[in-house]
Amino acid sequence: MADNEVGRDECLLEVRGLTKIFGELRANDGIDLEIRSSEIHALLGENGAGKSTLVKMLFGSLEPTSGQILWKGNRVRISSPGQARRLGIGMVFQHFSLFEALTVAENIALSMDGNVSIENISEQAATLSREYGLPLDPHAHVADLSVGERQRIEIVRTLLQNPELIILDEPTSVLTPQEADRLFETLEKIKSEGRSVLYISHRLEEVQRICDRATVLRHGELTGDCDPRTETPASLARMMVGSEVKTVSNTGGKVSDDILIEAKNLSAPARTPFAVALKDINLVVRGGEVIGIAGVAGNGQSELFDVLSGEELAQNRADIRICGTDAGRLGISARRLLGAGFVPEERHGHAAVSSMTLSENMVLARHKSDSDAFLTGGPLKIIRYNAVLDASERIIKEMDVRMSGEDPDASSLSGGNLQKYIVGRELDRKPAAIVVNQPTWGVDAGAASRIRQALIDLAEAGSAVVVISQDLDEIFEVATSIAVINEGRLSAAEPASQMTLERIGLLMGGIHGEDTPVAETGLEPAHAH
Numbered sequence: 001m002a003d004n005e006v007g008r009d010e011c012l013l014e015v016r017g018l019t020k021i022f023g024e025l026r027a028n029d030g031i032d033l034e035i036r037s038s039e040i041h042a043l044l045g046e047n048g049a050g051k052s053t054l055v056k057m058l059f060g061s062l063e064p065t066s067g068q069i070l071w072k073g074n075r076v077r078i079s080s081p082g083q084a085r086r087l088g089i090g091m092v093f094q095h096f097s098l099f100e101a102l103t104v105a106e107n108i109a110l111s112m113d114g115n116v117s118i119e120n121i122s123e124q125a126a127t128l129s130r131e132y133g134l135p136l137d138p139h140a141h142v143a144d145l146s147v148g149e150r151q152r153i154e155i156v157r158t159l160l161q162n163p164e165l166i167i168l169d170e171p172t173s174v175l176t177p178q179e180a181d182r183l184f185e186t187l188e189k190i191k192s193e194g195r196s197v198l199y200i201s202h203r204l205e206e207v208q209r210i211c212d213r214a215t216v217l218r219h220g221e222l223t224g225d226c227d228p229r230t231e232t233p234a235s236l237a238r239m240m241v242g243s244e245v246k247t248v249s250n251t252g253g254k255v256s257d258d259i260l261i262e263a264k265n266l267s268a269p270a271r272t273p274f275a276v277a278l279k280d281i282n283l284v285v286r287g288g289e290v291i292g293i294a295g296v297a298g299n300g301q302s303e304l305f306d307v308l309s310g311e312e313l314a315q316n317r318a319d320i321r322i323c324g325t326d327a328g329r330l331g332i333s334a335r336r337l338l339g340a341g342f343v344p345e346e347r348h349g350h351a352a353v354s355s356m357t358l359s360e361n362m363v364l365a366r367h368k369s370d371s372d373a374f375l376t377g378g379p380l381k382i383i384r385y386n387a388v389l390d391a392s393e394r395i396i397k398e399m400d401v402r403m404s405g406e407d408p409d410a411s412s413l414s415g416g417n418l419q420k421y422i423v424g425r426e427l428d429r430k431p432a433a434i435v436v437n438q439p440t441w442g443v444d445a446g447a448a449s450r451i452r453q454a455l456i457d458l459a460e461a462g463s464a465v466v467v468i469s470q471d472l473d474e475i476f477e478v479a480t481s482i483a484v485i486n487e488g489r490l491s492a493a494e495p496a497s498q499m500t501l502e503r504i505g506l507l508m509g510g511i512h513g514e515d516t517p518v519a520e521t522g523l524e525p526a527h528a529h
């Protein structure tokens, strides 16, 4: 073995007393961590615990305030991601750094050293994606891909650099159960090749399933180091949160006769060659109902969200009705004025402008729907910043948003805390109708149950709620009825109490009959509720 190689079970990466201070906040406070070779090591902690800060220091995108990093026993200063890659550390971020106008292969080319032709990269990427079970078309444009597909690009481009340690920040939050299973096989393969994985996840069951060890952070400090297989999800959650996580209560309120969201024979052509056309969608959501829309990524979820929210206009006014008004040709602000709220899937760049403060983001989203509260009268329409800050503080308190500073930039919030703020910003208006796309992506168990409970409470208070989600546990937790989107078609909503995972699997495969073998859908009967 060469001097710089490490054997199985030996220490690949060691961190001693690593500390990062932002202003007054100790985001990481004296963290110790050891990652052995051929190990899948979980990094756990609630939103804002300091996980991303730690891994950004390991990947050279943040400089530690103090502490040491040792790579194969040698002290190193990782001053840039390029240097981390040269050492053998690869990272798949929670937020992707992809150029939307470029193809998959062109994006990969940008992160490679040297002059490799696009054809060569396309071939390598196609081979790797086949080998590791991560289907990807190298010639597709990123703009046309779903979040799940974008994540595959990041994984493939990391693997192309042949790293010894791969850091994955919440890789399964956008994946379906089948895609997640495939990823776990990929990770087992990576491990069997002698590489290691540092795995950030809020899903404790999967941590128990695939991780050999776990390090737990809370408020920037190390609170535990354990073998997750000998713990329970509840004991791990306790280590993370310091108390029990509240379970969601869904008693199912009274459904009114008022139809507050409706799509009638809604069709929309695919906007690009890679987008999904919506085909004859019918959806009726009454006050008091939560309709969960399940589906495998890339089956028209974002197209449906865009046309329901008014980001894209429908072909006819009557294709969509919101709170009793034909709204198909109205834009997003006009639909908000009818009493609707919308939470898109991507929090950075879509739901929030990262470089703007929370209050500025509030003005951007609600200046039309809340102009009476947020703007002065008369022609000048000056912003009443005190009113905006009051509303912002109300949301921060209500949703338990944790952050450093009083009105920070959206970019400085941890992913889950920004998500709580964005959902809270819509719920604060008490919309009569709301459509949310992937409401708890990257959100810890405690915060996810808070967001889900808030959606259920809104419905119980009489609003109509549509939750588009790939997380079937979430769908079962919140929904009163479930529909499935497949290749741009939406199945009829069925009562959640009568739905099973097998039935959803059949509908996800576009099969509506009762007698199709479950095996064809890729969903195991053992998953049934």
Ligand SMILES: Nc1ncnc2c1ncn2[C@@H]1O[C@H](COP(=O)(O)OP(=O)(O)OP(=O)(O)O)[C@@H](O)[C@H]1O
Residues within 6 Å of the ligand: 022, 025, 027, 045, 046, 047, 048, 049, 050, 051, 052, 053, 054, 402, 403, 404, 411, 412, 413, 414, 415, 416, 417, 442, 444
């Ligand atoms: N650039 C920054 N400036 C100021 N504060 C920051 C910055 N980056 C992170 N923080 C703060 O540091 C703390 C830790 O954030 P971090 O993103 O590391 O948490 P996390 O555990 O990864 O959370 P999540 O699970 O939500 O992604 C948070 O309170 C966050 O607001």
